[in-house]
Amino acid sequence: MNKKQLVAAIQSTQSFLCVGLDTDISKLPAHLQNHPDGVFEFNKAIIDATKDHCVSYKINTAFYEAMGLKGWEVMERTLHYIPDTHFTIADAKRGDIGNTSAQYARTFFETLPFDAVTVAPYMGEDSVRPFLEYENKVAIVLGLTSNKGAADFELQQTGSEKLYEKVLRTVSSWGTSDNLMFVVGATQAAELANIRNIIPDHFLLVPGVGAQGGSLKDVSAYGMNNDCGLLVNASRAVIYAGSGEDYATKAQQAAAEYQQEMALYLKK
Numbered sequence: 516m517n518k519k520q521l522v523a524a525i526q527s528t529q530s531f532l533c534v535g536l537d538t539d540i541s542k543l544p545a546h547l548q549n550h551p552d553g554v555f556e557f558n559k560a561i562i563d564a565t566k567d568h569c570v571s572y573k574i575n576t577a578f579y580e581a582m583g584l585k586g587w588e589v590m591e592r593t594l595h596y597i598p599d600t601h602f603t604i605a606d607a608k609r610g611d612i613g614n615t616s617a618q619y620a621r622t623f624f625e626t627l628p629f630d631a632v633t634v635a636p637y638m639g640e641d642s643v644r645p646f647l648e649y650e651n652k653v654a655i656v657l658g659l660t661s662n663k664g665a666a667d668f669e670l671q672q673t674g675s676e677k678l679y680e681k682v683l684r685t686v687s688s689w690g691t692s693d694n695l696m697f698v699v700g701a702t703q704a705a706e707l708a709n710i711r712n713i714i715p716d717h718f719l720l721v722p723g724v725g726a727q728g729g730s731l732k733d734v735s736a737y738g739m740n741n742d743c744g745l746l747v748n749a750s751r752a753v754i755y756a757g758s759g760e761d762y763a764t765k766a767q768q769a770a771a772e773y774q775q776e777m778a779l780y781l782k783k
């Protein structure tokens with residue numbers, strides 16, 4: 516799925532919700548704990564329940580890598596279960612010397628046909644470039660993250676600007692708003708107006724609403740552009756909205772609540 520199709524999906528669904536499939540085996544509802552394919556059954560039910568309320572799914576690879584061989588297989592089946600009307604993100608936060616990044620790009624764009632992968636910019640242009648060489652694929656580069664540690668480097672002043680501002684300005688010159696997006700944490704809404712001055716056209720992947728306390732209202736007020744330009748991710752707040760046998764219904768309700776609020780902001 517490309518940017519144009521994503522914008523059309525946001526318009527028709529009236530949602531810019533990305534559901535995060537951070538499926539933690541220890542948090543599965545009791546009746547799935549001993550199921551031989553519990554993680555996939557859980558993901559399948561969550562996708563069925565939420566697909567009408569969201570436009571994207573983000574699979575955080577850590578939760579699957581932690582399961583070993585079986586985890587990769589579950590991740591692949593989950594990816595193929597997501598309808599192709601939805602934008603798929605591998606949240607893998609990769610980035611290495613050029614030839615290694617090329618293998619990461621192959622992993623997440625060819626072997627596993629995701630639409631996008633999250634990328635760390637620390638190693639510079641040659642580490643990001645291989646992800647930009649694919650048509651209709653997107654590198655989502657970490658800009659200003661949602662965590663406390665964002666203060667350690669990203670928010671530090673480097674000469675006339677903060678480090679994350681330098682990252683946005685420099686990385687955006689390596690590609691286009693078609694093949695690049697940036698991560699900005701919902702907990703960083705105060706910086707969004709400034710971020711929009713630097714990158715007015717790029718989509719932002721915004722994690723940090725729900726469990727991390729970020730405000731959807733503030734993110735929408737300061738982060739939206741003419742294309743919407745936002746994919747707001749919620750993982751735990753949706754997939755663990757319930758913990759019993761009705762977990763999928765509870766997830767649907769949580770996703771529908773986000774979607775209803777998003778529809779209001781899209782109309783503004």
Ligand SMILES: O=C(O)c1cc(=O)[nH]c(=O)n1[C@@H]1O[C@H](COP(=O)(O)O)[C@@H](O)[C@H]1O
Pocket residue numbers: 535537575606633659660661662698699700722723724725726727748749750751752
């Ligand atoms: O790249 C990310 O997705 C990401 C960046 C960031 O700054 N903060 C952040 O929380 N994330 C991811 O977004 C998801 C947030 O999960 P919840 O806090 O449960 O909604 C997790 O998969 C995180 O790894």
